[in-house]
Amino acid sequence: MAASNRKACPPPAEGGFLKALYGGSLSWLLPVLSAKWVSDLAGSFMDSRLSTPLIPGFIKSNGIDMTEYPTENYKSFNQFFTRQILAEKRPGRFGSSAEELISPADSRLTVYPIEDDLTFRIKYGTYSAASLVGDETLAKEYAGGYCMVFRLSVDDFHRYCFFDSGEMGPSKRIEGKYYTVQPIALRTHDYFKENTREVTVLHTDNFGKAVYIEVGATFVGRIANRKGISRFERGEEKGMFEFGGSTVVLLLKKDAAVIDSDIMENSAAGAETRVRIGEVIGRKA
Numbered sequence: 001m002a003a004s005n006r007k008a009c010p011p012p013a014e015g016g017f018l019k020a021l022y023g024g025s026l027s028w029l030l031p032v033l034s035a036k037w038v039s040d041l042a043g044s045f046m047d048s049r050l051s052t053p054l055i056p057g058f059i060k061s062n063g064i065d066m067t068e069y070p071t072e073n074y075k076s077f078n079q080f081f082t083r084q085i086l087a088e089k090r091p092g093r094f095g096s097s098a099e100e101l102i103s104p105a106d107s108r109l110t111v112y113p114i115e116d117d118l119t120f121r122i123k124y125g126t127y128s129a130a131s132l133v134g135d136e137t138l139a140k141e142y143a144g145g146y147c148m149v150f151r152l153s154v155d156d157f158h159r160y161c162f163f164d165s166g167e168m169g170p171s172k173r174i175e176g177k178y179y180t181v182q183p184i185a186l187r188t189h190d191y192f193k194e195n196t197r198e199v200t201v202l203h204t205d206n207f208g209k210a211v212y213i214e215v216g217a218t219f220v221g222r223i224a225n226r227k228g229i230s231r232f233e234r235g236e237e238k239g240m241f242e243f244g245g246s247t248v249v250l251l252l253k254k255d256a257a258v259i260d261s262d263i264m265e266n267s268a269a270g271a272e273t274r275v276r277i278g279e280v281i282g283r284k285a
Contacts, residue, residue, distance in 0.1 A: 005262065006260075006262050006263070006266075006273050006274065006275075007273075007274075008266040008269065008271035008272065008273060009108050009271065009272040009273065009274050042243065043078070043222060043242060043243065046076060046077040046078040046081070046242065046243045047076050047078050048076055049075060049076060051076050051077035051078070052074060052075065052076060052077065052080075054077050055074060055077060055080050058077075058080075058154075062154055062155040063155065064155050067089075068085055068086055068089040068157075069083050069084070069085055069086060070083070070084065070086060077243060078242050078243055081158060081242060081243050082158055082159065082224075082240045082241075082242060083157075084159070085157045085159075085277075090276060090277060090278055097283075098164070098165070098205070098206055098234065099206050099283055099284040100280045100282070100283050100284075101163060101164075101207065101257050101259070101280065101281055101282035101283055101284070102161075102163050102164075102234070102235070102277075102278050102279060102280055102281065103150065103163070103275040103276060103277055103278065103279045103281050104150060104160045104161050104162065104163045104212075104238070104248055104250070104277065105150050105152055105156070105157070105159075105160040105161070105248050105277050106152065106156040106157040106275070106276050106277050107150035107151055107152045107153075107156060107247075107248065107274075107275060108150070108151045108152075108153065108272035108273065108274055108275075109148065109149065109150050109151075109263060109267075109272060109273045109274075109275045109281065110148075110149045110151075110266075110267045110271075110272050110273070111146055111147070111148050111149075111259050111263055111264060111267045112146065112147040112148075112149065112267065113144075113145075113146060113147075114129050114142050114143060114144065114145050114146065114147050114251070115143070115144075116143045116144060117143075118130055118136075118139050118140065118142070118143055120147045129142055129147060129251065132147075132213065132249065132251075133199050133211055133213065133251070134172070134174050134199060135199075138201070138211065141209065141253060142211070142251045142252070142253055142254075143254065144253075144254035144255075145251060145252050145253045145254045145256065146250075146251070146252045146256075146257070146259065147249065147250075147251055148249065148250040148251075148252065148259075149247060149249050150247060150248040150249070150250070150275070151247050151272065152241065152246050152247065152248070157277060158240050158241045158242075158246075159237055159239070159240040159277075160214070160237070160238055160239060160240065160241075160248050160277070161235050161236060161237050161238055161277060161278070162202070162212075162232045162233065162234060162235065162236050162238050163204075163207075163210075163234070163250065164202075164204040164205055164206050164207050164210075164234050165204065165205045165206075165231075165232060165233045165234045166202055166203050166204035166205050166231075166232060167202075167203045167230065167231055167232075168200065168201075168202065168203075168229050168230055168231075168232065169200065169201030169202060169203055169209070170200075170201050171198065171199065171200040171201070171225075172198070172199050173196070173197075173198050173199075174196065174197050174198075174199060175196055176195045176196045176197065176216075195215050195216050195217065196215075196216040196223070197213050197214060197215045197216060197223075198213065198214045198223050198225060199211060199212075199213050200212045200213075200225075202232075206284050207252060207256045207257055207284060208252075208253050208256045209253065210250060210251060210252055210253070210256070211249075211250070211251035212238070212248070212249075212250055213248070213249040213250075213251075214239065214241070214246070214247075214248055214249075215246060215247040215248075215249060216241075216246060217246040217247065222241075222242045223239065223241060223246075224239050224240050224241070224242060225238060225239035226238060226239055235278060255285045256284075256285060257282045257283065257284060257285055258282055258283055258284075258285050259281060259282040260280075260281055260282050263275075263281060263282075
């Protein structure tokens with residue numbers, strides 16, 4: 001597919017605190033800050049009215065354009081963090097053809113080819129598709145396919161959607177840690193297999209059997225997926241992340257899709273591409 005002239009994102013700033021925490025002088029704090037009880041405690045505070053004074057400073061420090069969201073008096077930080085977006089701020093959302101592959105979230109995207117030995121390479125090491133999904137038999141189906149990593153930053157819209165229509169398959173939650181999903185974490189920890197995550201098989205109409213994974217991150221106490229869904233439609237909301245940056249990962253089988261060339265070129269260079277929910281990022285092979 002022809003390039004869409006999307007530029008690679010600059011690498012995220014690595015503040016002194018993260019450097020010290022991941023492999024530096026504060027690494028002794030990491031087991032505490034990545035523990036579930038810490039994220040649960042932070043989540044409880046973010047659900048309370050006591051958290052509302054944090055909102056104005058958060059908007060300012062992260063440069064969030066609030067004209068993209070409805071005007072509302074938020075009663076907690078998490079209510080603000082999981083805010084809906086105005087539909088008119090995403091014109092052309094979800095493409096024009098069912099065979100177009102769309103982004104499930106506002107995020108920074110990197111695409112990794114899955115080798116025949118079920119591994120994919122990120123600049124800091126080699127990672128296993130089997131450890132990511134917690135099922136070696138399932139992972140084997142994706143040899144030669146793609147691992148698509150959509151990293152949501154704290155300033156993003158934190159709801160995510162189905163990228164195609166189809167039927168729900170089995171789903172499971174894998175308990176783990178809550179490391180940051182900033183690239184710096186991959187130098188010392190494989191958050192793809194160590195973090196808490198939810199893994200769902202989707203039987204899609206246009207892209208075959210896919211795996212959809214939500215990965216928790218620092219202070220993300222809850223991955224809030226909708227329950228009771230059997231049939232889903234393209235663009236329908238699947239769920240949301242509460243406070244903290246996080247990640248959606250899609251596994252697509254070999255020859256299921258052709259990804260836009262600019263995204264593949266950026267990914268091959270080790271760079272992320274900025275995408276928006278519903279934006280066309282490829283097509284059916």
